[in-house]
Amino acid sequence: MHRFANPARFLRLASAILPWSSALSALLIAAGLYFALFHSPADYQQGETVRIMYVHVPSAWLAMACYSTMALSSAVALIWKHPLADLVAKAASPIGAAFTFLCLVSGSLWGRPMWGTWWAWDARLTSMLILFFLYLGHMALINAFDDPSRGAKAAAILALAGFVNIPIIKFSVDWWNTLHQPASVSKFGMPSIDPAMLLPLLLMALGFTCFFVTVLLIRVRTEIIASKLRAIRMTQIHAVPVAVPVAE
Amino acid sequence: MSDFAPNARFSGHGLACLRGERMVFASLDFALDAGGALLLLGPNGSGKSSLLRLLAGLLKPAAGRLAWNDQPVADDREAHSARVHYVGHHDAVKPVLTVWENLRFWAGLHSPAAGDALTAGALERFDLKRLAEVPGKLLSAGQKRRLNLARLLAAPAPVWLLDEPTVALDRASVKRLEADMARHRAEGGMVILSTHAEIDLPGAAELHLNRFTPAAPDMALLAGDGEDWL
Amino acid sequence: MSDFAPNARFSGHGLACLRGERMVFASLDFALDAGGALLLLGPNGSGKSSLLRLLAGLLKPAAGRLAWNDQPVADDREAHSARVHYVGHHDAVKPVLTVWENLRFWAGLHSPAAGDALTAGALERFDLKRLAEVPGKLLSAGQKRRLNLARLLAAPAPVWLLDEPTVALDRASVKRLEADMARHRAEGGMVILSTHAEIDLPGAAELHLNRFTPAAPDMALLAGDGEDWL
C-alpha cells in the first residue's frame, strides 16, 4: 500500500543526507572553480573561452539528468501511484528549468566568439530550447488545476511524452551534422580530452549533481508540508472531522 | 452474452475514493449477484456519483478492489467497459445530430451486436420514435434524459449504473424505466442506482453513503501530525 | 417592496408558444394573486420549461399577452425582470468563483437592496455556509442546485419561476425549499413551479400542459400537418 506511504521515513532519510550533500556540493564546486579558473590551460583553438565549458557542459548534463529524474518519477507516480513521486517531479522541474536556462545562455555566450553568432537553428540548440519550454509547460500545467492531484497526473504524462526529446538532444550531434561540438567527454571508452580540462569539468559536474540533490530534497520537503497544509484546510472547509472514524 | 450468466457476481472490497485530496468514503464493501440491485442513498455530496464513476471505471479507487466473478476488474478494463452502462448527470446528446443518429452512434460503439433493429426498439420503448428525426437541440430536458437511457436497451450490457436516472422524467417514463429495470434483472442483469426520489426497485439492497466518513489510517500521509513528519 | 403588495396579480391571456416552428401550446390562460402558487404538470416535452421561460420574459409569446396588475408586462421589461426570479435547468455557477462570490454577484445584480447580510442568510438557509469559500467546480450536483436556489432569498423578488427545482436535491433540502416557498407566499409572493416529483405546495392551482395540443387553425401552417409530431 505505498499509495499512502508514510513520508516520515523519507524525511528522516532526507535529514540524514542533507548536511552531507550540501557540504559536498560546496566543496566540489569550490574545487572545480579553482581548477577551472586557475589551473587549467586555455584551449589551443578556443583560447580562454574554453573556460565557459566548465559551466556550460555540467549545466547541460544536469538539465538532462534532471529531466530524466522527472520522467522516471512521473512513471513511478503513474504506474505505482507513489505519492512522493509526484512531489519529486514537481520539485525537480524548476531546478531543471534553471539549469537549462544556464546551459542556453552560456552556450550562447560561447557561440558568439566561436561561431560568430548567438544563436543558430541547429538541431541540438533547438532541441535544448524545446527542453526549456517543456520545463516551463510542466510547471504551468502542474499549477493549472484546482485539484493538485489532477495537475500532477497531467504533468506526469507531459513529462513522459517529452522524454523523447532527451535522446534527441544527446544524439543530435551524431545524427545531423551540426555546428555544435560532438561528444568528447561523454563518449564511451577513452574521452578525447586533455586531463587538465577533464578534472575541473568532472569536479563541477559532481558538484552540480550534489547541489541538485540538496535543493531537490529541500523542495520535496516543502511540497510535503504544503500538501499537509492543504489537507488541513480542506478538512476545515468541509468540516469533516478527518480523523474520527464513525462507529458502525 | 456470457456476462448475463446467472452466477455472475460483481463485488467491491475495501473501496476508498479520494476527490480533490479529500477522502469521500473509505472501506466500502458491496457484492451484487445476477438479478440483484443496489440502491445508493445519502445526502448531497456524500459520494453517490463518485461511487458510480468508480464502479464504471472512470475513477480509480484510492484503495480496495473491484471484482467480476472474483477476477479483479483492473485486469481487463475493456471487458469491464463492455459489461457496464453508465448514465450520469450529463446527457451526451449532440445538438446537431438527430435522436436516431445520437443513439445509433453510442449503440454501435458499445457493442457491434447492436443493430438498427435494437436501436429502433429502444427508441420505441422510451417513446422517442416519433422524435427520431428531430435534432438533439430541440429536445426538452426529459426527452434528452430518455434518449440517454435508451442506450441501455440499444446495446445490451449486464450492469446498469444509473446516477439519478429519474431526474426530469415524467411519471409515465419513470414507470417504464422501473419496468425495464425489472425485466433486465429478470434476465440476469444488475442495477446500481442512486436517487433522492422514490423509485420502485423490489428487493434492492441499500447502501447509505453518509455512514462512511473519511477514515483515519490512510489519511496519515496527507493529514498526519507534524511530528511524524519532520 | 411595493411588488409584494397584497393585491398584486400576475396573469396571462391567450398565450401561445412556438418553438422550432412547432406550436407547443396555444390559448393558455392563467391568473395568480399574491400568495398564490401554480403547479405546471405534464409529460416530457409538453412545454413546461417553455412556459416558464415565457413568463420570465426570455421567450416572446407568439400570441396573447402577459400582465402584472393588468398592465401589459411588455411595456416595461426591466420592471418585470426586477419582479421575477427564474431558476432553470442550468445552474449558472462559475467554476472558479467561490460559493459566496457566485451568490453575491447575482444578488447584487438583481437588486441593489441585496447586501452581505442577505447573502449570508441565504447561504445559511440552504446549508451552504460552510462551503462559502469553496470554488464552484468542487460542488456536487445537489450543492450546485442549492446555490442556484439561494438566489431566491439573497435578493427578494415577488415571483418565483422554478423549473424542476427539486432535481438533485436530497430530501432534507426539498423540505427546506418547501418551507421557504410557504414563507414566501405568506409574505405575498407567488410561486410558479414545474415538477415531475412530489412536492408539497398547499393550495396551488394546477396547470396540465398536455391538455393544450396544437389546435389553433391559424397555426396549421407553422405547425405542419401535426401527424408527424403528435
Next chain:
Amino acid sequence: MDALANYLHMGGYARFVWPAYGLAALVVGGLLLASLRGLKARERELKALQDSVPGRRGRSRAAADTGQDQ
C-alpha cells in the same frame, strides 16, 4: 596587478566568460535561496495553522491510533 588585469581580461573574451560565470552563480544561489525561503514560509504557515486549531493535534493522534487496529 598586471597579472590580475590580464587574467580578468581573459584573452579578450572577458565579456563572454565572466557573464557565464556570473549567471551560473546567480542561478545556483537563487535556486538555493528561493527553495529555502519556500520551506521556511511553509513551515511557518503550518505552525500558525496548527496553533490556531486547538485540539487538532490530539484528535488526529487518537485517530491514528484507532486507525491502526481497524
Next chain:
Amino acid sequence: MSRLFGIIHRDLRLALRQGSDSVMVVTFFVLTVVLFPFGIGPEANILERVSSGVLWVTALLASMLSLDRLFQADYEDGSLELLALTPTPLELLVLGKVAAHWLTTGLPLMVAAPVLAVLLNMNADGFVTLLLTMLLGTPTLSLIGAMGAALVLGARRGGVLLSLLVLPLYIPVLIFGVGAIDAAVQGLPVHAHLLILGGMLLAALALTPWATAAALRQALE
C-alpha cells in the same frame, strides 16, 4: 452604474482566476510574433520592414480569437439568461463585459506591443504612434468583435458566416493603424490617421452595444 461596475468586477475576477483570456491573448501575441523570425528568417532589415504589419495583424487575430468565446461560457452555463433577466438594460451589461474584456486583453496587448516591436527591430520613431493606434484601435476591435460573438451564439450554423461578415470591419482599423505607424517612421504627420481611428471608436461605441444586445436576446429564445 454600480451594476456596470459589478459586472466589470466579476468578469475581471473570472479572467484573473482562470486567466484564460488575458494571459492567453498576450501569450498568443508574443508566441506568434516570436514565431515570425523562425519562419521569415532573422534578417534585421526584412523584419523591420514587416514589423508594423506583423504586430497589427497579430493583435487583430489575438483580439478576434479571444472575443470568439466572450459570451459562450455564460451562454452554456445559464448565466446569460440570468443576466438578461436582471433589471439592468442588457446594453449596459454588454458594455461592462466588453470593458472588462478590453482591460484584460487590449491593455496587456498594448503593454506587450512595444517590447515586441523592439524584437522585430521596429524603428524607435514609431513607438509612440504604435501605442496610440493600439489605444484607439483595440477597443474598437473589442466592440466589433463582441457583436460578432453575440451573432455567432444565436445562429449556430450561420455563425461562421456571420463572423466572416464582422471581420471585414476589422480591416479599416488595420489599414489606418499600420498606416499611422509607417507614417511616423517616415517622419510624416499622423493626425489624420489617428482622427479616423478615433472616429471609428466613437461610432463603434454608439452602435455596437445595441446590435450585440439584440443578438444576445435572440440567442436566448
Next chain:
Amino acid sequence: MSRLFGIIHRDLRLALRQGSDSVMVVTFFVLTVVLFPFGIGPEANILERVSSGVLWVTALLASMLSLDRLFQADYEDGSLELLALTPTPLELLVLGKVAAHWLTTGLPLMVAAPVLAVLLNMNADGFVTLLLTMLLGTPTLSLIGAMGAALVLGARRGGVLLSLLVLPLYIPVLIFGVGAIDAAVQGLPVHAHLLILGGMLLAALALTPWATAAALRQALE
C-alpha cells in the same frame, strides 16, 4: 475497425453540420494571409521573401486554434466519459478523432495553401514542396495538438497553456517545413527536409495517441 470509422464518421458529420471547425480554420487561414499584404504593403519582392514563413506560421496557428476545442465539447456534454467507457481502446478513438479533425481542417488548409501562395507571390518552384510539406506536417501538428488539448482539459488558463505546451513542439515542423520550401525555391534538394518531416509524423503517430488517451483518462477522474 468499424468503431474507428464510426467515430470518424460521426465527427465528420458533426463538423459538417455545425461547420464550426473546418470552415473556421480555413477562414482564419485565408483571412490572416490576406491581411498580410494589407499590413506589410503590396511590394512583390518582400511578400515573396516572407511567403513561406507567413504560410507556415499561419497554418500552425490555425491548426493550434482549432485543436483547442477538439475534446472540449465532448468533455462538457459527457460524451467523453461514454467514449472512455466503450469497450474500444481509447487510443483508437483518439486516432479516429484526430483523423476526422485532420480531414476537416488539415486537408482544407492544404487545398487553400497553393492559392494563397500565389497571392503572396511565392515562386512557382516551391508549390509542389509546399504541398508535400503540408501533407506531412499538418497531421503531425494535429497529433501533437491533440495531446496538448487532452492535457489541458479542465485546466484553468486552458488556452494559454495549450499554446505554451504545443507551440514549442510545433517549432521543428515549422523550421523543416519552411526550410524545405526555401530550398526548393533556390533549386536545392529537399529530400532531407521531407524525410525529417516524415520521421516526425511517424514518431507522432506512434507516441501521441498513448499520451493523449492517458491524459483523457485522467481528465475524467
